[in-house]
Amino acid sequence: MGAYEHLMQARANGRPTALSFIKQIFDDFIELSGDRAYGDDRAVVGGIAWLRDIPVTVIGLEKGGDTEEKIARNFGSAHPEGYRKALRLMKQAEKFHRPVFCIVDTAGAYCGIGAEERGQGMAIADNLMAMMALKTPIISLFIGEGGSGGALALAVANQVWMLENAVYSVISPEGAASIIWKDISKTREAAESLKITADDLLALGVIERIISEKEDFSQVYAEIESILYETFSALCRKDTSQLVQERYARFRKIGG
Amino acid sequence: MVLNKELFLRPKNQLEGSNDQSSKQQEQLFTCSGCGKEFPLIEIKKNDYICPFCEFYWKMPARVRLLNIAEDDTFRELDAEMEAQDLLAFPGYKEKLSVARKKSKERESVITGIAEVDGISCALFAMESEFMMGSMGSITGEKITRLFEYATQHHLPVVGFCLSGGARMQEGILSLMQMAKVSGAVQRHSQAGLLYIAVLQNPTTGGVTASFAMEGDIILAEKGALIGFAGPRVIEQTMRQKLPENFQRAEFVRQKGFIDIVVDRRHLKEILNKLLHMHQKGGADGSI
Ligand SMILES: [Zn+2]
Numbered sequence: 001m002g003a004y005e006h007l008m009q010a011r012a013n014g015r016p017t018a019l020s021f022i023k024q025i026f027d028d029f030i031e032l033s034g035d036r037a038y039g040d041d042r043a044v045v046g047g048i049a050w051l052r053d054i055p056v057t058v059i060g061l062e063k064g065g066d067t068e069e070k071i072a073r074n075f076g077s078a079h080p081e082g083y084r085k086a087l088r089l090m091k092q093a094e095k096f097h098r099p100v101f102c103i104v105d106t107a108g109a110y111c112g113i114g115a116e117e118r119g120q121g122m123a124i125a126d127n128l129m130a131m132m133a134l135k136t137p138i139i140s141l142f143i144g145e146g147g148s149g150g151a152l153a154l155a156v157a158n159q160v161w162m163l164e165n166a167v168y169s170v171i172s173p174e175g176a177a178s179i180i181w182k183d184i185s186k187t188r189e190a191a192e193s194l195k196i197t198a199d200d201l202l203a204l205g206v207i208e209r210i211i212s213e214k215e216d217f218s219q220v221y222a223e224i225e226s227i228l229y230e231t232f233s234a235l236c237r238k239d240t241s242q243l244v245q246e247r248y249a250r251f252r253k254i255g256g
Numbered sequence: 257m258v259l260n261k262e263l264f265l266r267p268k269n270q271l272e273g274s275n276d277q278s279s280k281q282q283e284q285l286f287t288c289s290g291c292g293k294e295f296p297l298i299e300i301k302k303n304d305y306i307c308p309f310c311e312f313y314w315k316m317p318a319r320v321r322l323l324n325i326a327e328d329d330t331f332r333e334l335d336a337e338m339e340a341q342d343l344l345a346f347p348g349y350k351e352k353l354s355v356a357r358k359k360s361k362e363r364e365s366v367i368t369g370i371a372e373v374d375g376i377s378c379a380l381f382a383m384e385s386e387f388m389m390g391s392m393g394s395i396t397g398e399k400i401t402r403l404f405e406y407a408t409q410h411h412l413p414v415v416g417f418c419l420s421g422g423a424r425m426q427e428g429i430l431s432l433m434q435m436a437k438v439s440g441a442v443q444r445h446s447q448a449g450l451l452y453i454a455v456l457q458n459p460t461t462g463g464v465t466a467s468f469a470m471e472g473d474i475i476l477a478e479k480g481a482l483i484g485f486a487g488p489r490v491i492e493q494t495m496r497q498k499l500p501e502n503f504q505r506a507e508f509v510r511q512k513g514f515i516d517i518v519v520d521r522r523h524l525k526e527i528l529n530k531l532l533h534m535h536q537k538g539g540a541d542g543s544i
Contacts, residue, residue, distance in 0.1 A: 109466075111486035111494045116504060119514045121465035121485035128439035129471055133447070148423070148432060149466040149485070156436045170423050170432040170463075180348070180425060193346050194428045206429050248440045252401070254433040255343070255394025 003191040003200070007173060009165035010144045011107075016217055017076075018060025018103040019045060021143060024221035025228065026051055026058060034085060038118065041082030043074045043106070046089040048098070052229055054236070057093035059086045059154060060103035063144070076145075077110040080123035083153050087127050094136045099232045102140040102154040107172065109150030124153040131156035132251075137235035137243055139228065141211075142166040142198075158235060158247050161209040162198040163220070168206070169196040205254060288312055304521050313458060313478055313521060317360075318367045318382035321417050325380065325525060326371030334370065335402055339363035340393045342426070349426040352388065360386035364395045365420070368403040370412065374529040376536065379407035382417035383457075383464075390420035392464055393427045397434025400468065404441035404452075413451035413532060418469040422462020435467035442471045451535045453528065456483050456506070456515070470514070474531060476524070477506035477515045484509075 009015070022029050026049035033040040046059040063076030086102075093100045109120055131138060140157040146168030162168065171179075173191035178184050195201070198210040209227070214220055235243065285294040290312020300307070305314040322331055340363070342349045357363060365387040370379050381403050383390035400416070407414045423431035445452060454472030458481035465485050469475075477483055484491075484504040492499060502508045506518045519527055537543040 109485065111490045113491060113495055113497075113499065113503070116484050116486065116491065117512050119470075119512065121483075122470040122514050124466035124485070125439065125468070125470035128436050128467055129443045129446075132436070132440040132443045149435060149463055152432055152435060153466075156439075168429060170428050171425050176425050189347070193344065194425070195344050196429070201429060204429065206433060248444070251433060251437040251440055254437060255427070255430045256338075256398025256401070 002188070003167070003194070003197050004173070004188040006165050006197045007167050007191050010167045015144055017065065018062040018105055018143065020217075021103055021141070021221065021224070022049065022058050022060060024218070025225045026056065029058065032089060035081040035088055037084060038081045041074075041079050041085060042072055043076050043078040043110070044082035044085050046085060051101075051225070051232065054229070054232055055096075055098050056232070057089050057098045057100045058103070059089055059100065061106040061151075061154060063105055074110060076106045077108060078106065078150060079110050079112075079115045080118040080120050083109070083123040083127050086154060087123075087130055090131065090134055090138075094134050097136060099137040099139070099236060100134070101228065101232075102138065102157065104140055104142045104146050104151045104154050104168075105144035105166075106147050106150050107145050108147030109153070124149045127153040128156055132248060133244060134247075135240035135244060137232060137238075138247070139231060139235075141224065142168055142207075147172060156247070156251070158243060158250065159208040159231065160206070161211060161224075162201065162207050163211050164198055164213045166198060167196040168201055169194050288314070306521060311479075313480055315385040315419070315458070316521075317386070318362070318384035318417065318419075321382045322367060322369065322371070322380055325373055325415070325528065327373065327375075330372040331380075332370050334368045334406065335399050336367075337363070338395050338399055340365075340395050340427075343394065343430055344426070344428050346426040346428070352426065356387045360384050362387050364399060365390045365393065365424075366396045366399050368399045370406070373415070373532060376532045377410075377412055378532065379403050379410075379412045379414045380416070381414070383419040385419055388421075388424065389459075390418075390464070391422060391424035392420055392431055392434055393424040394430045394434060396424070397431070397438050400438050401434075401441040404438070404445045407450060408441075408445045408448050411448070411450065413453070413535060414445065415453045415455065415528060415532075416468065416472070417455045417457060418460045418464055419457040420460060420462065420464035420469075422464060432463065435463050438468045439471060442468055446471075446473070451532070453531060455519075455524070455528075456481055458482050461485065461487055474517075475515050476517050476519050476527065477509065478521055478524070479506060479518055481506040483515070 029049035031047040045062045064070035064073035138157040140155040140160045142162040173187045176190040177186040201207045288307045291310035305316045368381040453474045456477040
């Protein structure tokens with residue numbers, strides 16, 4: 001299967017979105033709203049839930065199910081207030097010594113007038129810096145599309161995992177095709193060249209784990225639940241300064 | 257990744273940022289994209305690369321920028337030998353790099369180093385527009401990360417001249433990761449109580465805006481600079497509407513609360529000197 005086929009799978013209608021994962025992996029998810037400054041961005045869902053006996057702060061980029069919900073959630077493209085809500089919940093997790101689980105599924109941060117006026121760049125930058133210093137374990141899971149800075153803003157983690165068909169890219173292959181080749185029909189070639197698949201990213205040392213997909217997604221949820229519990233249990237035993245050090249080292253080694 | 261239409265038009269030969277320019281090149285006329293008038297380069301250079309007629313800010317070569325800000329002969333470049341690599345064997349990238357190197361006479365899109373600025377030792381970086389519009393590749397990120405680490409270790413403030421179209425597509429995800437890597441280094445520098453002043457030039461967009469350009473303790477921007485996450489064309493396409501007047505210009509971004517001061521390039525050094533001196537001691541820490 002080529003990069004382009006993975007891309008189509010990652011974007012496929014009917015593919016489970018962040019809330020499905022949250023509901024299937026965790027118990028008693030309580031959703032919390034708002035960035036405490038401007039509003040509540042429904043492209044980002046966040047809250048607290050149980051992972052067996054561990055309370056976890058869960059944050060996801062949510063694309064929505066039916067058309068109406070997709071529109072309400074802006075197709076999973078967050079505004080600055082979405083990233084600020086995520087950051088608020090991460091700081092809250094740090095205060096209460098809860099691990100953080102982020103679910104990434106977005107074509108990218110929203111490119112609009114309001115998003116720019118309210119500091120989309122600043123919001124993402126704040127998350128990158130704060131996540132680098134967060135004194136609690138962070139794991140990010142890519143379940144579909146991982147579009148550029150808007151995905152990275154929830155992925156400065158101790159470990160990054162990807163579903164078999166998820167993709168993670170600096171720019172959409174369509175965008176790269178039109179900018180580099182000036183030809184949108186070169187999207188397939190761009191998808192290959194950009195190295196966006198889980199296999200590519202594992203080989204490049206950008207992710208730690210690939211989770212294979214099954215026809216029956218309940219098996220996928222069960223596997224994630226099990227390895228997540230195992231990994232958080234191990235990470236929670238580490239000293240928080242070591243966690244922060246390891247997170248920096250994880251990114252420090254990439255490129256150069 | 258934003259292609260700015262306001263880049264001033266120039267002949268193909270490279271003229272700026274080196275000492276080996278012939279007088280013939282100095283005499284050659286360049287067209288200002290602000291007013292369309294033609295000037296010999298020497299006229300523009302004498303005027304801090306500002307159009308004497310319409311005040312349009314021409315792009316300043318990174319090396320000129322650093323040498324202007326540093327006291328005489330104090331600039332010492334770090335990691336000068338590091339250069340971009342075609343890590344993903346991306347189609348056409350090797351050729352793009354060789355064109356960029358020729359045009360800019362630099363090995364990467366950023367120059368880093370240390371210098372004395374008004375008697376204060378500083379770590380400095382400046383991004384080069386002629387090198388793929390200052391796009392951020394792995395080595396760009398590595399050099400800036402090393403600079404912040406060096407500054408943290410030696411207790412130096414950092415002044416960074418940002419200019420970038422964003423993350424470099426030809427290095428794929430590895431470029432994106434530089435945003436996190438540099439942010440980590442900035443964070444550690446900040447944690448150590450050290451000052452970072454970001455100076456945003458035209459244009460500062462994409463992954464650089466969404467990382468170290470916005471991470472300064474103090475953020476300055478040159479007059480008229482385009483500053484944003486998404487480029488204006490992308491936004492216009494998404495919104496299917498006209499953008500507000502002055503949208504994403506330094507003055508607009510300051511009004512929205514994301515920049516401290518919009519500066520006239522001719523006063524930049526003076527402002528930087530003052531800010532650096534004001535951070536030499538705390539006062540409230542018993543140092544008075
Ligand atoms: Zn002019």
